Amino acid sequence: MQKTLSRLVAAALLAAAPLLPAAELKPYQQSALEQILATMDEETKVFARPQLEEMLAMLGEAEVEMMLAAMVEEAPDNPAEEEMVEAAPETATPEDLDFNRAQFEPALRDAWTASHAFDTFVDQAIAAKCPAPDEFAVFGAGWRYDVAPMQATWTRASNSAELDVQVIGSSYAPQDGRYRFDFSGARNDFDRNAVEKAIDDACSAYRKIG
Amino acid sequence: MESGYELEQAANAKAFALMSDLSDRLQSLGPAGNAPILSALLNGTRVD
Numbered sequence: 001m002q003k004t005l006s007r008l009v010a011a012a013l014l015a016a017a018p019l020l021p022a023a024e025l026k027p028y029q030q031s032a033l034e035q036i037l038a039t040m041d042e043e044t045k046v047f048a049r050p051q052l053e054e055m056l057a058m059l060g061e062a063e064v065e066m067m068l069a070a071m072v073e074e075a076p077d078n079p080a081e082e083e084m085v086e087a088a089p090e091t092a093t094p095e096d097l098d099f100n101r102a103q104f105e106p107a108l109r110d111a112w113t114a115s116h117a118f119d120t121f122v123d124q125a126i127a128a129k130c131p132a133p134d135e136f137a138v139f140g141a142g143w144r145y146d147v148a149p150m151q152a153t154w155t156r157a158s159n160s161a162e163l164d165v166q167v168i169g170s171s172y173a174p175q176d177g178r179y180r181f182d183f184s185g186a187r188n189d190f191d192r193n194a195v196e197k198a199i200d201d202a203c204s205a206y207r208k209i210g
Numbered sequence: 211m212e213s214g215y216e217l218e219q220a221a222n223a224k225a226f227a228l229m230s231d232l233s234d235r236l237q238s239l240g241p242a243g244n245a246p247i248l249s250a251l252l253n254g255t256r257v258d
Contacts, residue, residue, distance in 0.1 A: 060237065063245045070252055096258060107247050114241035122236060138221060143214030148225045154236040155243050164244065172251040179254030185246035195239050202232040209221045 029056040032064045036071070058155050090176040099178050101169060107183040108164045114188035115157035118195075125196055126152065130203040138209070150206050 025033060033056055037045050056064065092100075133149035158164055212220075 060245070063248075066245065066249055066252070073252075100254075104247065104251060107250075108244065111241065111244055111247055115243050118240045122240075138217065140214055140217070145214060145218040145221070147218075148222045148229075150225070150232075151229055152232045152236055154233060154240055157243075168244065168248065168251070172248050174251070174254060177256050178258040180257050181250040181254045183247060183250050185242070185250065187242035187246070190239055190241055195236065198232060198235040198239060202228050202235075206225060206228050209224050 025053060025057055026061075028061050028064055029059065032056055032068055035068060039071070058153075060155070092175055092177050096178040097175070100173055100181075103181050103183070104169065104173055105165050107181075107186055108168060109161045110188050111186055112157050112161035112164050114190070115155075118190050119156050121190075121192060122152070122154070122195060122199065125199045126150065126203070129199050130206060136207070147206075147209055150203060152202075 033049075033052055036052055037049065040048060059067070130150040134146060136149075137144055137146045
């Protein structure tokens with residue numbers, strides 16, 4: 001359970017790094033929040049709730065399911081089992097950890113580079129295609145109002161690839177032996193034309209409001 | 211005739227719907243991020 005909590009705290013730190021506006025939790029995110037909080041004592045809940053809410057708001061359904069699955073997998077069936085596991089922890093040699101790190105570090109750095117490139121591209125495209133905040137207003141007979149500025153949220157890259165390597169490497173990467181990982185599911189490219197068109201369409205529709 | 215306030219509410223409702231749709235589109239069009247890597251780390255095959 002301690003490993004689970006440490007992963008959650010690590011994930012919360014990662015999620016808190018980018019500055020995103022708070023979002024309302026979707027039903028699956030709210031459900032996950034309640035399941036996670038149910039594993040904590042009252043004092044920890046108060047401290048953890050805001051960070052967890054912020055973290056969960058940025059996770060997709062698949063990511064939330066994966067996190068909950070990891071929690072269930074690691075949760076002991078009974079306290080005796082937890083004590084038994086903690087009494088005899090397996091440790092990897094430095095060579096084992098280097099073996100693991102040689103696989104996940106490049107994967108994390110490549111993913112961060114791709115995510116950062118996507119963030120930059122989208123920010124620039126929105127700035128170029130959508131009206132700036134306070135630029136777009138609607139006028140009538142004796143009244144005027146500003147329409148909410150066009151913004152979008154998505155899972156942004158953290159502040160640095162190094163942060164990902166340090167935090168994920170010490171939380172998600174196994175520490176008990178030598179492993180092989182299949183990173184073939186990593187997708188580090190994106191269709192710039194499709195992204196540009198999505199932004200173009202949204203900004204065009206936005207300009208037509210009013 | 212609708213008041214300026216009602217028009218503002220309707221306009222902002224449309225704006226927020228557009229933002230929500232765009233956010234969903236960007237989330238699906240962007241790189242996969244760390245999620246597949248975390249999954250791979252949790253499902254590694256022990257070799258020692």
